Amino acid sequence: MAKMNLLQAVNDALRLEMRRNPDVVVLGEDVGKFGGVFRATQGLFDEFGGDRVIDTPLAEGGVIGAALGMSLYGLKPVPEIQFADFIYPAMDQIVNEVAKYRYRSGGQYACPMVIRTPYGGGIRGGHYHSQSPESLFIHTAGIKVVVPSNPYDAKGLLLSAMRAEDPILFMEPKRIYRAASGEVPEGDYTVPLEKAAVVREGQDVTVIAWGAMFHEAQEAVTQAAEQGIDCELIDLRTLWPVDIDTLAASAQKTGRVVVVHEAARTCGFGAEIVSLIQERCFVHLEAPLKRVTGYDTPFPYTLENDYLPRAPRILEGIVETARFEP
Amino acid sequence: MAKMNLLQAVNDALRLEMRRNPDVVVLGEDVGKFGGVFRATQGLFDEFGGDRVIDTPLAEGGVIGAALGMSLYGLKPVPEIQFADFIYPAMDQIVNEVAKYRYRSGGQYACPMVIRTPYGGGIRGGHYHSQSPESLFIHTAGIKVVVPSNPYDAKGLLLSAMRAEDPILFMEPKRIYRAASGEVPEGDYTVPLEKAAVVREGQDVTVIAWGAMFHEAQEAVTQAAEQGIDCELIDLRTLWPVDIDTLAASAQKTGRVVVVHEAARTCGFGAEIVSLIQERCFVHLEAPLKRVTGYDTPFPYTLENDYLPRAPRILEGIVETARFEP
Amino acid sequence: MLASDKASRDPRLPLKPEDVQAPDVLRVLRPDGTADPRHDPRVEQKDLLALYRLMLLNRALDERMVTLQRQGRVGFYIGSIGEEAAVLGSAFVMRRNDWLFPAYREHGATLMRGMPLQRFLCNMFGNREDPVRGRQMPCHETWAPGNIGSISSPLATQLPHAVGVAWAARLKKKDDVALAYFGDGSTSTNEFHTAMNFAGVFKVGTIFFCRNNQWAISVPLSKQTASESLAIKAQAYGMPGVRVDGNDLLAVIAATRAAHQRAREGQGPTLVEAITYRVRGHSTSDDPRAYRKDDEVKPWEELDPIKRLLGHLLHLGIWTEQEDAAVRKDIEEEIREATAAVENLPPPELESMFDDVFAKRPWHLEEERQQALSRR
Amino acid sequence: MLASDKASRDPRLPLKPEDVQAPDVLRVLRPDGTADPRHDPRVEQKDLLALYRLMLLNRALDERMVTLQRQGRVGFYIGSIGEEAAVLGSAFVMRRNDWLFPAYREHGATLMRGMPLQRFLCNMFGNREDPVRGRQMPCHETWAPGNIGSISSPLATQLPHAVGVAWAARLKKKDDVALAYFGDGSTSTNEFHTAMNFAGVFKVGTIFFCRNNQWAISVPLSKQTASESLAIKAQAYGMPGVRVDGNDLLAVIAATRAAHQRAREGQGPTLVEAITYRVRGHSTSDDPRAYRKDDEVKPWEELDPIKRLLGHLLHLGIWTEQEDAAVRKDIEEEIREATAAVENLPPPELESMFDDVFAKRPWHLEEERQQALSRR
């Protein structure tokens, strides 16, 4: 075991897998000598050389498009999009190409890859260094979406992702790159994809979160406990395909659900979770399913802490949901 | 009054507004001499000339980006994306630029425009001539989304859109470009944005639809009536901002809701509608809110009629929802 | 101070057949049927005859499919009439281990690389034996055994894939080359720029093969770019750009060979601009009379690549008019038989719709599949 | 056959200061402080002095903001140290009715076009008087009264906007010109290609002004493109591309003037490559020692644009060392005062977060606003 923060855990996973699998290549803007603007790829260029740790020209569509070709040829590319906010120039390649390649070729080809990207607010990044676009990709058939909330999961999920057969969007909560730290095994291990973690069991309200907001939710859950509200706290880890059994079981037990995310509310992933749960657990529900989310505005700079659904707002949502009487 | 199909209604609106407002320009691939691959802009080149009806090079991002600049300068651009499936090369311009320009400039600038695009399946178009990407844009703060289902609305809504102060994505259901036909006033009139139409009042189940699927829903509603199920049928017309009052009032009355869309289910706009309604009408609900939608696969060619949520599947959803007993 | 100051033709005018005779355009086949010995790629006679037969097959197939589409038997068709030399000449140069990324007109290349005609036709009908399982429109065939990439409607998206493949080959110490086809209109796309730039920077073995057929649906080349030529765009990426008479099979082979050799030897990518002309509509959905005059088309029809190769074969004395008539009849028959064999195959099974989204079906697709099946 | 066959420098090597002396690079200021009369734009003396002062202000502002950022008083800063001549020389040419689309280093241009220093600083603090209402990061100022477009982090997205503005002007029978700034790295983006191509085809009055500072964060120019130069990329779009010594204020003015004249007169767009060097880190978030050696930087510091202009002013005898020292002190004071005046202004009001998403607040934003306010 070693103490690592989330960034180090990502870096460790990349290094281990590159040692284990010579087909893994890392590519993106500034990922080489510099080791990435957040230093997630630090040291990889020195260890594996410029053929496997590749600084690309400034074009996200080229990064993903070339990665697709590499993948067809049998490499396992791990492209990085420097900030999730800059993923749109690659949108066509991701949505129309990567996600559909297996399907549209009748299964003749596949293009597994792990697209890593730091996402989310809370680092004073304003409109373009704060976005959480996960729901756009969840809506896209053919790509999976994974978000770790702690170093242990980050390493184990990333290792799983790099061994998976499908394209995966691996979104890293940059706000807690350094703040989230903990014990992480030094060698190889995996955390299963498509399994949520029930981090706290409880009887009254199910609270669902992921990434950086998981920690806000956790804080709110602790405070709720002080008010006598016993929450079940779920960290999704894989957003899609979501671990529906865990969600449904919990919602059936508590009958009350709060979903938290920092993306804008409208058509955010919260809406899908709400819909899935009410479809499955209707008769068990004792309160409206509650969403506590970012607002439907671009992500603001100065007021970012008001924009983000932080613990106090989540607590409010929990209390409202717990107290709801039809 | 004149008999027009939906395509002619769109064409008529464009022509009328170009006559009325010299600042309106139409631009896109093949919109000029050819009049568009669906002929929506037919005759405009001849009437208004190449300065106002502009064939562009083959780059959707350039079409939208240039339109933004034109809008800043005081023109009212009406760019066309030839198929909604090809909107992704313009994703960055739409999501990061057009939608945020007013906000991020502190209101110093605005870039109203109407982005027209044919969308949806049912024309044997396979993966890339069938998509319904509305939810990606509904998730994006700063752009409105409008979808007509008939010629009268198409003309009236498009005229409203071209006079609005915000960027609007105007999605045209190409499957019914010619099939939907009806009486349309010949001169100027508008249909209000952000107002749904209650096309049929009913007591048992609220059915919500738009675009081409509205007609499938209507057929299902008629068949349901034969089985004694009295549906309230709502045509959204503007998807976002959605006419929440109309939806909530209807859901409160019926307590049972079916939402229909052809986009894939997961994170489709149906999820948002479900969430909004259950947040507002929880105590009135007598059955789970039901989504009848496209499947979570890329849009298939041969099996498109199985993919689309056509009347029989909608009817099934209506019956299931009507009969649901907690 | 100006980087560009040499006199040249006005890019705002359409290309004329005479322009193909410009000194910077590689030509081999002369009007009299002889080959310019300076550039003749010296293709073996049996290959020449095979290529000629394939051009005829390609042409006959295109004509037949358009007819089937008109008869409502096929949903859509997009072919390469008049562009067969560009497609087949370039594909001919590529080795078995090389990769091809077609746009959507290169069915001849797919057949050359081993896709059986019947399987190709299954794709036309989108039936159960369609290699892409009826999922895409006709003319979006995929044939992995021939290293043919998956065809996508969004234009030019295959260009960075061809870069990635050639790049990966180099990283794996192979000399495999990847060739991507695209049209003149596609040079305006994001992906053209990105793929060319990446290929230039990383010196990968990709051949960018542009079928400059001078139209993008209704938009003529002169409205697509103001550059002097398409080949000149290569300079922006530090790679050579070559122009070739795209209706001249031998010239196409010669130009592609040079590019192929560069690629194989690690000298990097090449842009090949094959000048040709789209003598028909864009696809079965198009009617070109709405935007261009027939008399613009006529002179290009004179340069028909099949006629020109036939002239050469006759000149060489390795082919006769009688053989020609016979083989054309054979081909018609071959297509008719293959069509008859597959036209009535059943559509894909409903449950197949839920396969291949992912390697394994997750719960939600399993659920949707069950629902769909229960409805049957 | 090859479109590109002339010998040239290897684009895989970094540019050296000597390269700026190449014959195709426009220079005016000579090492001895004289101006090359062949290209001297003959700027009026009062304008020269004003430009010099603005360069000093720009430099001092950059230095000061970096300090404030280190002290935690400002969240982020990105400046133009060493690139002032490129920014200010080009902006100087633009008329009041023209439009500027900055990347994010052109604060000097914004100030030149009338944004009060205090308002600019309000943007640094993201406070209530920030013209963009605290919504964007520092250095994303907007100033509509000066026809300065809104700054966006996504690179090069402003390029098609500049095309659209110039195009619209022409459609409205105006001769307004739009100039867009961007970096060398940004030439790899989708939008560079698209905007250049549209501008070329429609011959719009846009000036593409590339600050080639040779770095894109940690990625050097040599890894960004394999082309011989950036200016040469203009050929791909049928427009002239010019190279200019970007640290030479007079040369930048001369080159931009020529481009401006073309634009105004309906002759179309120009690409200007201003060769300069990013002598500091990319922004306050960067540490360049992680990827480049200091001794690469040194020779470029010798070419500092302020030093060079000062040499010229002294040579002309219109400026003295004493005046120089005094004005530098004034500027420090001006910045200090302006900072003090705005640093403690309150943040934007919570409810302002819900404005300007649309022209009017729809129900959902009204609802969210109410919820947010009730929580206060």
Ligand SMILES: Cc1ncc(C[n+]2csc(CCOP(=O)(O)OP(=O)(O)O)c2C)c(N)n1
């Ligand atoms: C991204 C994208 N935009 C628009 C289209 C619609 N479209 C299909 S083919 C075509 C013209 C293509 O022209 P070109 O690249 O010259 O190829 P050609 O068909 O002439 O071979 C257009 C605009 C598309 N398929 N993809």
Ligand SMILES: Cc1ncc(C[n+]2csc(CCOP(=O)(O)OP(=O)(O)O)c2C)c(N)n1
């Ligand atoms: C689309 C996009 N991708 C990535 C980034 C992250 N990024 C910010 S600045 C920068 C380098 C820009 O280099 P260049 O264009 O040369 O401009 P310079 O900063 O040198 O002036 C990068 C990669 C971004 N802002 N936008």
Ligand SMILES: [Mg+2]
């Ligand atoms: Mg073409």
Ligand SMILES: [Mg+2]
């Ligand atoms: Mg730079």
